[in-house]
Amino acid sequence: DVKVTQSSRYLVKRTGEKVFLECVQDMDHENMFWYRQDPGLGLRLIYFSYDVKMKEKGDIPEGYSVSREKKERFSLILESASTNQTSMYLCASSTRQGGNGNTIYFGEGSWLTVV
Amino acid sequence: LAKTTQPISMDSYEGQEVNITCSHNNIATNDYITWYQQFPSQGPRFIIQGYKTKVTNEVASLFIPADRKSSTLSLPRVSLSDTAVYYCLVGDLYNFNKFYFGSGTKLNVKP
Numbered sequence: 001d002v003k004v005t006q007s008s009r010y011l012v013k014r015t016g017e018k019v020f021l022e023c024v025q026d027m028d029h030e031n032m033f034w035y036r037q038d039p040g041l042g043l044r045l046i047y048f049s050y051d052v053k054m055k056e057k058g059d060i061p062e063g064y065s066v067s068r069e070k071k072e073r074f075s076l077i078l079e080s081a082s083t084n085q086t087s088m089y090l091c092a093s094s095t096r097q098g099g100n101g102n103t104i105y106f107g108e109g110s111w112l113t114v115v
Numbered sequence: 116l117a118k119t120t121q122p123i124s125m126d127s128y129e130g131q132e133v134n135i136t137c138s139h140n141n142i143a144t145n146d147y148i149t150w151y152q153q154f155p156s157q158g159p160r161f162i163i164q165g166y167k168t169k170v171t172n173e174v175a176s177l178f179i180p181a182d183r184k185s186s187t188l189s190l191p192r193v194s195l196s197d198t199a200v201y202y203c204l205v206g207d208l209y210n211f212n213k214f215y216f217g218s219g220t221k222l223n224v225k226p
Contacts, residue, residue: 004158031211042202043159043216058212090158094211102208103149106158 004107019078023091030096032074124221137203
């Protein structure tokens with residue numbers, strides 16, 4: 001089974017703090033994603049990466065940055081956390097090969113509260 | 116990108132068959148239809164995927180008519196543990212970054 005592991009399930013941070021959310025996948029997937037999920041808004045893509053050191057902005061990149069130094073690891077960084085970044089963050093991965101049966105695999109989520 | 120429309124919520128009782136329909140009028144030739152299930156405080160997980168006609172696995176069936184403008188996820192004999200949000204996604208399988216998740220359908224299974 002594909003495993004996408006997010007390092008922290010629950011975090012509480014103060015406004016202005018720098019926050020790192022870490023994600024590791026064990027399936028040698030090329031693509032990795034960071035989403036946030038808020039009630040009534042579904043999942044929204046923040047950033048994705050299709051290869052090491054490569055990144056592309058998603059729908060809501062403002063206030064976030066990402067790092068992908070190794071293929072299996074994708075980090076989401078909040079340079080200066082704000083209360084409107086309180087949310088559940090989901091990491092995901094997929095292959096780049098396409099074709100029937102290809103899908104995206106999600107981690108368990110990280111609940112971030114900024115106070 | 117093909118947007119999808121699905122009911123916001125549905126109620127059912129244990130043991131019933133549940134059918135959730137998704138509308139995707141602008142589906143493209145290369146697009147597949149994929150359904151995910153999400154329990155509270157967990158990430159979505161893959162249920163089933165198809166391109167046309169009918170697909171069945173150990174969890175669900177997916178019915179896709181010839182024009183592919185809609186699809187129906189069928190859950191046989193639901194139990195309380197099937198209470199979750201179900202998402203219908205449409206897109207080619209090379210560009211998951213373009214998948215639109217929306218709000219899904221909240222299925223509430225009652226005893």
